[in-house]
Amino acid sequence: MANLKEVRIRIASVNSTQQITKAMKLVSATKLRRAQNAILQMRPYAQKLNGILSNLSDSVDDDSLKVYFNQREIKKVLLVVITSDRGLCGSFNANVIKLTNKLIKEDYSNAEVTVLPIGKKGSEFFAKTGVSSIAKYKDALQTLNAENGFEIGTYLLNAFKTGSFDKIEIVYNQFKNAATQILSKEAFLPIAAKTDSKANSAKSDYIFEPSKAEILEELIPRILKTQLYKSMLDSLASEHGARMVAMDKATENAGELLKGLKLEYNRARQAAITKEISEIVGGAAALSS
Numbered sequence: 001m002a003n004l005k006e007v008r009i010r011i012a013s014v015n016s017t018q019q020i021t022k023a024m025k026l027v028s029a030t031k032l033r034r035a036q037n038a039i040l041q042m043r044p045y046a047q048k049l050n051g052i053l054s055n056l057s058d059s060v061d062d063d064s065l066k067v068y069f070n071q072r073e074i075k076k077v078l079l080v081v082i083t084s085d086r087g088l089c090g091s092f093n094a095n096v097i098k099l100t101n102k103l104i105k106e107d108y109s110n111a112e113v114t115v116l117p118i119g120k121k122g123s124e125f126f127a128k129t130g131v132s133s134i135a136k137y138k139d140a141l142q143t144l145n146a147e148n149g150f151e152i153g154t155y156l157l158n159a160f161k162t163g164s165f166d167k168i169e170i171v172y173n174q175f176k177n178a179a180t181q182i183l184s185k186e187a188f189l190p191i192a193a194k195t196d197s198k199a200n201s202a203k204s205d206y207i208f209e210p211s212k213a214e215i216l217e218e219l220i221p222r223i224l225k226t227q228l229y230k231s232m233l234d235s236l237a238s239e240h241g242a243r244m245v246a247m248d249k250a251t252e253n254a255g256e257l258l259k260g261l262k263l264e265y266n267r268a269r270q271a272a273i274t275k276e277i278s279e280i281v282g283g284a285a286a287l288s289s
Contacts (some may be wrong), residue, residue: 004272007265014261018254024088025247032178032240039175039233046230049223053191065216067161068224069191077108078165079115080156080188080228082172082235083122085141089243092173093121095183100171103185104131114165118152118232141236149232153225160189172231173238179245181238186231188224 081100083093100122104113115133117123123138137155140148159165168188173181208215 004265004268007261007268011258011261011265014254014257018251018258021247021250021254025244025251028240028244028247032237032244035233035237035240036175036178039230039237042226042230042233046226049226053220053223065213065220068157068189068220071190072166074108074111074166076165076167077111077113078156078159078168079103079113080152080168080170080231081115081117081119081122081126082141082170082232083117083119083125084235084239085120085139086243087121088246089239090246092181092239092242093119093125095181096171096173097122097125099183099185103169103171111166116156119235141232144232144236146229149229150225153221153228156188156228157221157224165189170228170231172235173242174231175234175237175241178241181242184234186227188228191220191224 174184
């Protein structure tokens with residue numbers, strides 16, 4: 001059985017750890033509230049834009065715009081992997097990396113795959129592997145705003161238009177609530193055409209002012225950039241939710257560990273007292289004899 005000093009040191013250490021996890025939980029809860037408000041406000045806007053894009057797909061007849069819809073032979077694939085900058089958030093990063101590796105080894109085993117990590121954890125992982133990666137946007141989450149998100153979107157659009165990649169997908173955690181994150185992969189480019197029968201039965205009829213090409217040339221890139229920015233906001237809210245839950249669980253575990261250590265301390269203390277009493281009694285008996 002450990003001596004009293006060792007148990008006291010362990011109790012003090014676990015107490016300190018519990019205070020840290022409590023503080024991290026509160027910080028994550030505050031950040032989650034802001035991130036949750038941001039994604040809940042952005043999501044309806046992004047969904048409406050995606051619906052508009054789907055409806056306009058029949059109206060695209062300009063060669064400069066058809067490039068966004070062209071289904072090419074998949075030789076080069078870019079996976080945009082959104083992770084976090086810091087750990088202590090459970091399996092948040094591990095799940096994204098696991099899905100990415102699955103896509104590389106199974107879905108695109110016959111293609112040349114490049115990873116564009118957003119977040120330091122993903123960047124650090126893929127830097128250690130043999131997968132080709134583009135790390136120029138790994139710090140984008142530190143000052144996340146629409147400008148940063150649109151900058152990455154512009155890079156992706158140019159890379160696809162110039163033929164650097166034949167397909168681009170986004171791998172991230174979609175925010176559902178504080179305790180639940182949905183691991184997701186979304187096709188970014190090329191844009192999928194409508195497949196429902198009603199959509200295919202008749203071409204959408206719109207009146208455009210100014211010209212159709214001028215409007216779509218501005219609208220389509222903006223919708224795609226918004227889609228990427230929405231994914232980054234989803235991932236950020238999911239990260240704070242996952243970290244809050246992980247720190248809450250860590251605080252509970254520290255409490256359980258403290259109970260066991262205090263019980264062990266009391267037992268050790270009682271054993272020490274019993275030993276001292278036995279030595280006194282034994283000494284007294286020896287003297288009386």
